[in-house]
Amino acid sequence: MNSLSRRPLRRVLLSTVATAGGVVLLLSLKPHTTAEAAGATTRSAAPAPAPSASATSPAAGSGGSSGASGGTAGTRTVQGDTVQTRYGPVQLKVTLKAGRITAVSALQVPEDSPRDQEITTFAVPQLTQEAIAAQSAKIDTVSGATYTSEGYIQSLQSALDKAGG
Structure with a gap:
């Protein structure tokens, strides 16, 4: 009878240990970082200049021609290739100052x-x-905007290639 009375106690002890182990495992998992948190971490590690990045409407007559245009002392503006995505074209203009992406x-x-x-x-x-924080085209796609993200990354890379960076 003594062994029967220990079984419920043994079950309680085992379930408590199993639950505690599960909680420890859950707490040891690293949370998924969002793009904003990753960008903030990158910016704090290597401060980037305060950019004036903007997204504008499509420019009339920008049909895929590209090139670099000069600017003030070390500032260059380069147009990336027009990338055709499933939902439409994506083309970027990148401004670099002293080899760094500023916009x-x-x-x-x-x-x-x-x-x-x-x-x-x-x-x-x-x-x-993300592009300004990473100073490259090696950035993550935005969930829910995969095609636009991929077109953005390809156009950005082509602009950086043309700029020699």
């Missing part, structure tokens, strides 16, 4: 439907912030 402007973005406009309004500022 990225969208010359063309998908805007044919209200949903395209919503996605563009949401995704392009995030992508711009």
Whole structure:
């Protein structure tokens, strides 16, 4: 009878240990970082200049020609290639000063439907912030805006390639 009375206690002890172990495992998992948190971490590690990044409406007559235009002492503006995505073209203009990305402007973005406009309004500022923080085209895509993100990254990379960076 003594062994029967220990079994419930043994079960309680085992379930308590198992629960505590599960809680410890859950707490040991690293939380997923958002783009904003990752950008803030990157910026604090290597401070970037205060950029004036903006996303603009498509420019009339920007049909994929590209090139660099001179600016003030060491400032260059380079247009990336026009990248055709499933929802429309994406083309960027990148401003570099002393080899660093200081601004990225969208010359063309998908805007044919209200949903395209919503996605563009949401995704392009995030992508711009990440590009300036990363100082490269090695940035994450924005969830829900995969095609626009991929077009953005390709156009950004082409501009950086043309600028020699």
